[in-house]
Amino acid sequence: MLPVFLDHVLHPLLSDDQFVTEVYHFDADGKERGVVFSEMVMRENGRDIATLTNQEVIDYHRKFYDANNITVLLVGSFSDSFESVLQQLPADLVTSGGCDSRKPVECPEPVGDRWSEYIRFPSASADTGSFKFGWRGPMPDDAVAITALEILLRYLTEGYFESLLIQELQRLYDSKFDGNAGALSQAAKEYRQSFAMGLEDSPLQKLETTLIRDVTASHWSSSSEFRVGTYARVFDVIDELIQKPVDFWLDLLKRFIDTRVYYVAAVPDTELGKKLEQERRDIEQRNAQSISDKDRHTRRIERAVEASKLSIPDELKRSIHIPDAQKISSLPHVHEVVELATPIGPAAVVQLIELETAFPALSLSIPLQNLPDSLFAYDGDISDTARRVSCTEFDRQLAATTVSKWAYIVPNTDIFYVYLKSTHENVDVASNLLVRALLFADFTAERTLTVAQKLLSNIANQKLLSDCMLNEITWHFSAQDPTNRSRWGVIKSLDSGDTRIVDQLNELQSYIANGMGGFWTFTFSSGQREKKMRSIDKLAQDWQDCFGRPFDEQLADLPGIDYYALEVLISVLQRSGGPLYNAIRSKGLGYTPSFWQDMVPGMLLFVVDRASDASKAILEMRALVSGVGEHWDKYITEFEIAMAKSEMVCRATDSECSPHLQTFYCYVSNILGFASASQYTVWKNAHISAVKDADLRRVYDLYLKRFVTPGHPLLTVVLTPSGTEISAELGKFEVKMLDEL
Incomplete structure (x- = not known):
């Protein structure tokens, strides 16, 4: 791998065609495209990319990407020594062009009054900016x-x-x-x-x-x-x-x-966005006027896109080693589920995970499916407020006895999850503090209002992140009754001084403490089972000093082979340099087009991040989905299926490559109804290996084809600057300002 990687870094092609697709071009209508341009255009000086030439990129690469300037780091376990790897490198691969940019860095003090900066950024609201300061x-x-x-x-x-x-x-x-x-x-x-x-x-x-x-x-x-x-x-x-x-x-x-303190203030400007949008339209108009032959211009771009496509010769395909999907490796561990004779609070089941770790962990998961509607909007508040359960001294104890801790609602589920990680010496003290935090949290009006302000700030920040807002808006429109799950109104009422939420939080705390269907998870070092069981007994005693409640186990169903078949299909389509990449990214329409499955609401989603033209990106996706059905053998081959499975094997291996990830994997396996992580792995690997071409055709007809099936209900959310035109081919859109939601 190292020679291939070094050759890629030191001797890239940097062709004119690649510059067109990856960096910058404008289409026959004058609209600006390019992967890098789409990513950078909203940043300061992003427009400078439009004046960049491929030769300037080549000259910059030649100056800095030289063998004299490289330090190679090999991290991990290797069968060969570092010296033998270096000796095997071809001499012409690491020959220097004579450049050396290494020199002592000079950091003179800024002259004059250049110690502060106010930068305006476009925003629909003037309410929220940001401020950063620092020292040399x-x-x-x-x-x-x-x-x-x-x-x-x-x-x-x-x-x-x-x-x-x-x-x-x-x-x-x-x-x-x-x-x-x-x-x-x-x-x-x-x-x-x-x-x-x-x-x-x-x-x-x-x-x-x-x-x-x-x-x-x-x-x-x-x-x-x-x-x-x-x-x-x-x-x-x-x-x-x-x-x-x-x-x-x-x-x-x-x-x-x-x-001296240096600081930068980012100030929202409600008029700047309109100004930049007008500048963009003026540039598009000038670009369009500069094209003398639109057909020729379009053919040139199409040739560049075609030339940039990845083409793997059949001989090379046959030489590539494909890992066995049934041989995913994981860290050595022991995972078992123990039913307790006497429940510990809302849980009568304990996951025991034994592996090599210096930091034992403890967590409690409580399902909230039966939470009253009147309390649902407050579940996020208790997870934040509970971190401030008592006085400063209590916080100091938590800091001194834990190395990591948090409480939250598991994303896209109805599970309240509280977690802490400690050291072997402090785990019993830390678990006692966890019990006290859960049962004796003091939800005063002052503390709750402080948390509300923090949540309001988080929401304001999320409004600036397209991926977060797409997820929230999609959930808002797809929920059966979105009003019951909206926390905005609750937080706004808190911000205005309404303190009735304190009573609701205390009621919610009681629901969690008296809940059913939860389970504890203990992660301990190998060979410490007796100590592990003593810790469980200690935790039970700590809770019993307060109270305990009965248990009613609830586990979710696991999807069948269609889930993995669809995963393989979308992996084939969206691999780097694959069909989805060529249809959207290489044309500069968006940065990271992807399909993904969200199993909680049962949705297949198509997402394009940092799209320069959302309408065209969606239309290109639809054209691709139709094309897959019409020319199946062109897109779906045995080699592509094998490579997709290989990628899934790598992702699965990454999900179990550390004690923390292994613990979470065990946690998920029990949530899905398996007795152990190894049982889940065997089941999953068998399904991945069993996926065949016929399965891909079936899930294409059942799921992926719905994106182009006339009359099938689709939810399309486009986050865009106000005034942006949406193609009539996509249908009629309801236009809303973000704050209305």
Whole structure:
């Protein structure tokens, strides 16, 4: 793989045809297209791409993408040594063109008054902007200073200092961290645990991130002594910082107080969007007027699209190894379900997951299918409010005994989920705190209003994210009674001072504590079964000190082979360089066109992110779906089916590649009704392997074909600037402003 990857990076084709499809062009109507252009046009200076030439891209690549400037990182387990891999690389592959951009980085202080910036951005509402501020930090090769700053910032911005204002820095300095000389030492210990947990949960990504810091620092460092591997000893650095006296941290904090603050304010402008839209139309008009022969212009673009399509020779197809879908690997683990003689609160079932982990975890899942309609709008509020269950001291205990914790409603389900991860020494204390949080949360008006403000802010931010809003709007229109699940009105009433929600939250808390059908999940290290069972007994005793309730198990049904057949079919269509890519992305109509199944509402969805022309993207999708039915053998071959299954095998392997992911996989397997994760894996793999061409034809007729079946009810949601025309071929649309929803 390494020679192929290096050849791709160092010697790409960068053809004129690729520039047309991937970077920028405009069609016969003057409308601007291009994958990169579609992605960047809404960013600052995104329009500069329209003036870029392919030769400028080639010159830039030649200057910086040189063998002299490369550091190769191999992370993971390999059968060959690093040296032998390098020796096998062809000499012409890594021959330098003589360029070397490595030089010490220079960061002079900005001159004059350039320490603040106000940037206007287009928005339909002038209510919400954003504000960011920062200080000049240490050089990238100062691993100790950077790590110390991360610990200090973690202390200042997490837990009970979450709402810290910049004015508080001086007070913290004067009070020497509120008189707590060991505060930052404890923060460093918590940072160490958090870093270790990240390394366990995502080892490859964490190592890559850590080593990339080394590469960046060594590339630009003014010191000849800095070497790749410095940040890899981050645990040694943290251990040194744990021993630092309070004066060390006070000096670090003083930097913030005495150093100039740089800030950027993003200010919403309700008129700017109209101005930019008019500019876009003017550009389209000028582009269209510049075309002397529209047919010739269109043929040139079509040739570029065709030339950029991926073509794999049959001989190469035969040489590609296809992994067996029934041999998906997973971490060694033991997974069993135990029915308790005496329920622990709303659950009489416990999942026990035994695997190699340094951080045991505990969670409680409670179904809310029978939650009264009068309380449904409040379920998200309790999951946020419950994190602030008591006084500052309680929060400190949680921070000291857990390395991760959260409570939320599992997306697209009616399951309340509360979770914590701790260390072996603290897991019993942490589970006791979890019980106290669930049963004795104090939903005061003041605390609840604070949470409401946070949720309002989250909603305002989500309105700026197209994928979030598409999901919410789709659910809004597809729900049988969307009013019962709308939290906006509840939060708005809170914001206006209505405190009746406190009574509703207390009622909801009682429902959860007295609920039925839930289950506990325990994850422990291998070989600690006795300790695991003692922890369960301890948890039962903690809960019994309050109360316990009966249990009525509820499990969802798992879809059959059609689910996996449809997954294979849409994987064939939307692979990189595949039919959906060629129909939409290569023509610059959108960035990430995709089909996906949402099993909770039972919907097959087609989504295009960052679409430059939503109407044309949808029409191209429909044309593709029709074309698949008319020319099946052109699109669906045994090789394509095998490659799609191979991709599914890789995704499935990724879903079980760390203790955290393995725990979640076990959790899902029980939700779906299996006694263990291994049983679910066998069942799933058998279905993937069993999918044949006939199954794909069946699910095409049953599901995918519905996108082009006349009269079939379809829900189409287009998020677009106001005034944008939607093609009449898509039918009649109801136009609404986002705030109306």
